[in-house]
Amino acid sequence: xxxxxxxxxxxxxxxxxxxxxxxxxxxxxxxxxxxxxxxxxxxxxxxxxxxxxxxxxxxxxxxxxxxxxxxxxxxxxxxxxxxxxxxxxxxxxxxxxxxxxxxxxxxxxxxxxxx
Amino acid sequence: xxxxxxxxxxxxxxxxxxxxxxxxxxxxxxxxxxxxxxxxxxxxxxxxxxxxxxxxxxxxxxxxxxxxxxxxxxxxxxxxxxxxxxxxxxxxxxxxxxxxxxxxxxxxxxxxx
Numbered sequence: 001x002x003x004x005x006x007x008x009x010x011x012x013x014x015x016x017x018x019x020x021x022x023x024x025x026x027x028x029x030x031x032x033x034x035x036x037x038x039x040x041x042x043x044x045x046x047x048x049x050x051x052x053x054x055x056x057x058x059x060x061x062x063x064x065x066x067x068x069x070x071x072x073x074x075x076x077x078x079x080x081x082x083x084x085x086x087x088x089x090x091x092x093x094x095x096x097x098x099x100x101x102x103x104x105x106x107x108x109x110x111x112x113x114x115x
Numbered sequence: 116x117x118x119x120x121x122x123x124x125x126x127x128x129x130x131x132x133x134x135x136x137x138x139x140x141x142x143x144x145x146x147x148x149x150x151x152x153x154x155x156x157x158x159x160x161x162x163x164x165x166x167x168x169x170x171x172x173x174x175x176x177x178x179x180x181x182x183x184x185x186x187x188x189x190x191x192x193x194x195x196x197x198x199x200x201x202x203x204x205x206x207x208x209x210x211x212x213x214x215x216x217x218x219x220x221x222x223x224x225x226x227x228x
Contacts (some may be wrong), residue, residue, distance in 0.1 A: 004135070040123065040220065041220050042119070042217075042218035042219050042220040042221060043201060043203070043218040045216070090158055090159070103149075103161040103164070104216075105163070106158035106159050106160070107158060108157070108158055109157075109186075110160050
């Protein structure tokens with residue numbers, strides 16, 4: 001199993017550009033999550049999904065959108081990139097509800113810089 | 116008050132000594148507690164989880180939970196240079212069916228050879 005994969009690993013965007021961060025898992029997990037991690041800060045939940053076709057906002061959803069058309073894929077869309085979105089983005093998945101008695105498996109991360 | 120608080124460090128510990136990492140949380144309804152290790156430039160990986168008051172041991176790692184004091188800690192015995200990383204505390208809470216996992220900002224641990 002590849003686990004959780006993310007592409008790209010690095011990206012530089014100009015202000016106002018858009019892009020999609022890709023995330024896929026091959027563990028047949030129902031639950032998937034997108035976090036951002038700013039330097040010296042903890043992980044902040046952006047969006048999560050409890051299954052194909054079902055998504056919901058986390059703590060910091062503004063400026064982002066998600067979709068979940070399959071169990072495996074959970075892309076994160078940035079529209080009109082802003083410098084405040086410069087961060088490291090982690091995708092994660094778990095078998096059962098987030099934070100429950102089940103570990104979340106993290107992808108390797110995407111380092112995004114908006115200039 | 117932050118929901119999950121950790122001392123950011125850095126915490127420096129000599130090789131072979133015990134490293135003690137602490138975490139406090141604000142929501143008394145919190146039920147599950149997790150410790151993640153994150154190496155520089157890498158993603159977090161789960162080390163331990165604990166649900167009940169008391170100690171839970173796994174190899175060189177011991178998690179301690181005191182719900183009355185809203186305090187959870189991680190002890191690392193016989194510290195090795197490979198233990199140098201940032202340790203994230205995460206707390207799970209369920210309120211009216213809404214589940215939430217909140218991460219602390221992490222404690223940076225350095226093991227000195």
